[in-house]
Structures are given as structure tokens and as C-alpha cells.
Amino acid sequence: MARGLAVAWAVLGPLLWGCALALQGGMLYPESPSRERKELDGLWSFRADFSDNRRRGFEEQWYRRPLRESGPTLDMPVPSSFNDISQDWRLRHFVGWVWYEREVILPERWTQDLSTRVVLRIGSAHAYAIVWVNGVDTLEHEGGYLPFEADISNLVQVGPLSSQLRITIAINNTLTPTTLPPGTIQYLTDTSKYPKGYFVQNTYFDFFNYAGLQRSVLLYTTPTAYIDDITVTTSVEHDSGLVNYQISVKGSNLFELEVRLLDAENKLVANGTGTQGQLKVPGARLWWPYLMHERPAYLYSLEVRLTAQMSLGPVSDFYTLPVGIRTVAVTESQFLINGKPFYFHGVNKHEDADIRGKGFDWPLLVKDFNLLRWLGANAFRTSHYPYAEEVLQMCDRYGIVVIDECPGVGLALPQFFNNVSLQNHMRVMEEVVRRDKNHPAVVMWSVANEPASHLESAGYYLKMVITHTKALDPSRPVTFVTNSNYAADKGAPYVDVICLNSYYSWYHDYGHLELIQQQLTTQFESWYKTYQKPIIQSEYGAETIVGFHQDPPLMFTEEYQKSLLEQYHVVLDQKRRKYVVGELIWNFADFMTEQSPTRVLGNKKGVFTRQRQPKSAAFLLRERYWKIANETRYPYSIAKSQCLENSPFT
Numbered sequence: 001m002a003r004g005l006a007v008a009w010a011v012l013g014p015l016l017w018g019c020a021l022a023l024q025g026g027m028l029y030p031e032s033p034s035r036e037r038k039e040l041d042g043l044w045s046f047r048a049d050f051s052d053n054r055r056r057g058f059e060e061q062w063y064r065r066p067l068r069e070s071g072p073t074l075d076m077p078v079p080s081s082f083n084d085i086s087q088d089w090r091l092r093h094f095v096g097w098v099w100y101e102r103e104v105i106l107p108e109r110w111t112q113d114l115s116t117r118v119v120l121r122i123g124s125a126h127a128y129a130i131v132w133v134n135g136v137d138t139l140e141h142e143g144g145y146l147p148f149e150a151d152i153s154n155l156v157q158v159g160p161l162s163s164q165l166r167i168t169i170a171i172n173n174t175l176t177p178t179t180l181p182p183g184t185i186q187y188l189t190d191t192s193k194y195p196k197g198y199f200v201q202n203t204y205f206d207f208f209n210y211a212g213l214q215r216s217v218l219l220y221t222t223p224t225a226y227i228d229d230i231t232v233t234t235s236v237e238h239d240s241g242l243v244n245y246q247i248s249v250k251g252s253n254l255f256e257l258e259v260r261l262l263d264a265e266n267k268l269v270a271n272g273t274g275t276q277g278q279l280k281v282p283g284a285r286l287w288w289p290y291l292m293h294e295r296p297a298y299l300y301s302l303e304v305r306l307t308a309q310m311s312l313g314p315v316s317d318f319y320t321l322p323v324g325i326r327t328v329a330v331t332e333s334q335f336l337i338n339g340k341p342f343y344f345h346g347v348n349k350h351e352d353a354d355i356r357g358k359g360f361d362w363p364l365l366v367k368d369f370n371l372l373r374w375l376g377a378n379a380f381r382t383s384h385y386p387y388a389e390e391v392l393q394m395c396d397r398y399g400i401v402v403i404d405e406c407p408g409v410g411l412a413l414p415q416f417f418n419n420v421s422l423q424n425h426m427r428v429m430e431e432v433v434r435r436d437k438n439h440p441a442v443v444m445w446s447v448a449n450e451p452a453s454h455l456e457s458a459g460y461y462l463k464m465v466i467t468h469t470k471a472l473d474p475s476r477p478v479t480f481v482t483n484s485n486y487a488a489d490k491g492a493p494y495v496d497v498i499c500l501n502s503y504y505s506w507y508h509d510y511g512h513l514e515l516i517q518q519q520l521t522t523q524f525e526s527w528y529k530t531y532q533k534p535i536i537q538s539e540y541g542a543e544t545i546v547g548f549h550q551d552p553p554l555m556f557t558e559e560y561q562k563s564l565l566e567q568y569h570v571v572l573d574q575k576r577r578k579y580v581v582g583e584l585i586w587n588f589a590d591f592m593t594e595q596s597p598t599r600v601l602g603n604k605k606g607v608f609t610r611q612r613q614p615k616s617a618a619f620l621l622r623e624r625y626w627k628i629a630n631e632t633r634y635p636y637s638i639a640k641s642q643c644l645e646n647s648p649f650t
């Protein structure tokens, strides 16, 4: 619970509620030979608005002039959460508006060349953002964890001084009953205990509500006629891969599109024209998950070239999209990738690390993927929000399969299942699918984690969100992750795969590891008998303080974590040859949460510490995952050493 001294919420509310933004256009990752980029990562000026109503920034219009002129500023790194950067405890727990500002000099050509479009793109701003460019209100966005952008050409192409740009971003981290994730603001009015106006932000999820500019901010260009979006789906017919594409173009009605598909050696394998079509690739090399095939993660490149006739002359745009040819299907008891049974042996993650919080960080990204491969993990769930685009690009390249989860976490109270929330949730799914639809690594959408799915209202709500998601993307299965009872769950009828979280011998029957096998067997059998759908054990685990040892095992020790896992594995081994199609440990690494008597500097259920060092359980899991990989591989056997050159562990 974060503390504050303000009557802020009543005033913040209207701004957060009036913004059902319809999706406009695509959200292609801005990387292409015809697009120039200017990255705005680095130091930004920063100020939290500590005023009682948190509205001083708006009252004094801090966006009108450089931020330093309206008061003191801090240096704030971007990308990063702002919470753990300073020594000021008030900032760590701050609830309300914070202000970021960056002054930029644009390349002169961008401001002079009227056939160039200049776009400002924000990788994510948690949780609500208003953006001004040179003091002009330019863009608003609700929801962290997803990108948003605006064409700012008319603001920068206006005269001799226009190459100097001031970007101001006000961000509010308040969570309300209609945001995703939802939260509540509680005023504590007993003046014998709390100062006047005292409030706390209540959240209903188990991770720290880090906020700020947590992903990259950049400026990029496109021509005025440009490739706005590409949607690719793939299928396989005999030994041919079929790549269906759909392209949307903006800025011109008079254009031609050329489409070329190149293999990994840059050899042309198929080509086409027009806004939609199908490319046939005889003898296609399929995109296989890591450890499932000798050559996993094979990627083709789809090159799209646009030539448009404009009044100023012809304009061309160019975009290259990595394409993995693969199929995904679900039967009563199996999850199939390329027609072969796939078993998820992986982890749940968080975007979380010391100091940077949820800030994107390349060294951390590469370290995490090295650890995943070392572990023999072939999959993860983006618990409990969509991760940075760069993470999914790595998954495509490394063959790590993803269950892509939206921020539908903490839907714990009946009042969260209302119409406004439902509309917002559906919009968020549109944004997730728009951003991530072309990643071969993404094999399933998860619309929520542990909603109160025993409620009637949740049943309707989940049905709507799942149906909407399936309509947005008929090519992938859809799920949500439940911890409800099989007989009470109102959402399970609508999912393709049942994802179950359970914490036997942790949150109840403390210390009684001997009960796990019986309870887990009952869990699987009752769910399967009721629904006849494949099941993933989407969470299980135990809190473990690294270096705590006790044998026979006691809770919180490394021995207990290992023994608990072993008990789960006995049952998973019995069921995985039947209808259990995956196991994802909770969690890959320790992570920060709100403070509470049940959390010791955060959640310690990681098999790695927050600093990415292995606990004993990591070695146990590694043995298991490699063993499963060698039983389920197709069609080759893989030695650990093949995948981990120079690893001292192989």
C-alpha cells in the first residue's frame, strides 16, 4: 500500500475516466531502412507533484515552459521505474502525477522535408500519460505496458526554430476500479490515527506497482505515405509453408506494394504484390521451439516495399518483418505446435530488477535468456502484463514459446466486473494483439490472472473478453489463469486451455509436503473430468530465502522449495503423458512486492534470486527440463552442450 497526504483522488478521477480511446492504425516496431530513429533514452528531467491535490503541475501549466523554470528537478534515467532511483522514500511510495521532460534537437532534414513524417513513440508509460510537444497537448494514453505514438510532423515542421523540441510527459500511476490492473484508493479518515486527507492505494496483485517511463522513448520518421501495419498468419500444407499477409497503407490511395519472402540466407523464396495475399514456400523450414528441434526458431524475412504517387513525386517506404512459419492447435488433451505435441516446461517471469524496477535493460534481458536456456526452459508466461517488445523479439529468435498475458491481474472485487472495465479490458486486448500478433513465439493469449472467476458477473465478463480476443486473432488459443475451484469457475467453459495455479503445502497445510500428491491428483482429475481440455500447471512454488537450509526441510529453506517441487513433479509426470501439457514454475526470479508481513523484501519464490543467482531448486529444475526435452524432442536428440556453447555447466 502506498501512502500519500492528499485529497488527490477526487481530482484525478475525471482525467482517468474520460478516455475510451479507439485504436487507430498499426503499431509496427520502428525498425526499417526507410525509417530513421532518434532514441531518447538517457537522462530526463523529472519532478513528482507532491502538492496536496497533486494538480499543481496542471494549475501552473508546467508543460508551457522548461520544467526547471517551475521548480527543482531530478535527473531521471529512461527507461526505468522512478521508484527506486532516489533516496527519497516519498518517491518510492508516490501516488499521483509525475512529470518527465526532455529537450531534443532534431536532425534538420526532419524539420524541413515535408515528405517526411515525424513520429513520437513511447514504449510504455505506467499507468496514464499525457504528452505535450513544445507545450502543445499531443497525446494521451491509458494503461502501462503497451506502446503509443503520435505523428508530430505538424509541430516540428513549422519554421526555423522547429528543430528544438521539448517533450513533456505527465504520468499518473493511480489504479482505479476501471483501470487494468484495477485498484482502489482508500481514504483513512480516523483523525486519531491518520492526518487529514490521508489515503492509500490498494492493489490486488502481488508485485510492486512500479511506474514511470519504463521502456524506450524514441522519435522516428516515415515517408508521408507509409506502411502502417502488417498482419501475418502462417499455415502448413504437406511440406509447403503458407504465409498469409495483409498490409495497410496510410497517406496515399495510389500505391503499389511488392512483397518478398527471404530465407535466413537472404535467398528469395516467394513473392507477391498488393495489400493481401498468400505466399507459398515449398519445403518450408518451420519455426520450432527451443529444444524441440535441431534448428529451432527459424525465421524468414518478409520485405514489404511501398511505392506511392504523391503530389511532390513518388515516395517509397520499406519494412522488414521477421516471420516464423508454424502452426498452433489445441485438441482435447494436447497442445500442438506444427502438428506435434508440445509440452511447456518453463517459467513465469516478471519485469523486475534492483534499482531499475520494471525498466527495460539489455544486460538483464540477455542474462535472463541465457538463464532460460541453461535451465532448459522452452516457454514462459508474461505474468502479469505484456513485456517489452524486445523481449518477444528474443523469444522469436531463441525459440522460447510465450503465453502472452495482458494486465488483467487483480480482478478480485465484484465491483471490478463492470461495463466500463469490460470495454477497457477489450481495448487493452486490442492493443496487445495489435502489437504482438506477428510474433511466432506467441502461441496463446491470456486475458487475466486469477480473476474472481467464481462470480456470475465474472463469467459474463470473461466470456466477452475471450470472445473478443478470439475475434481479433482466430489463429491462437485463448486462456485465462485461474485459482478457482473447478466446480465454481464461471470462465473455464470459454477457454481453450485450462491454466491452473495452486500452492499446495504453501498457502495451506503448511509444511505438509506429504499431502501434495493427493491434492494435486485430485485437482487435475476433477478439472479434466469436468472440461476435457488440456491443462497447464501455470503456477506452483514456495517462498525460499537463498542460503536458508534445513534438513528435514522446513518452509522458506532451499530444501523445502526443492522437496515441494519434487512432489509436484511426481504427479506432473503421471499426468503429462495424458492431458497435462505444461508446467511453469512460480517464479523465475525473486521480485519486489508491496510491503506486508508475508513478504520479506518481496516475493522469494524465484528459483533464481533477484540478482539472477541460482538457488538449489534451479539445478533440480534444470535436470528435469533437460530430461523432458530429450523425451519430447522432435525429431532429433539434443545435448545440453549443443545449445550452450562454452557453458561451464554442461
Ligand code: GCB
Pocket (backbone or CB within 6 Å): 205, 206, 207, 384, 449, 450, 483, 501, 539, 586, 603, 605
Ligand atoms: C499467485 C499469483 C502471483 C503471486 C503468487 C504468490 O497465485 O498469480 O501473482 O505472486 O501467487 O507467490 O503468491
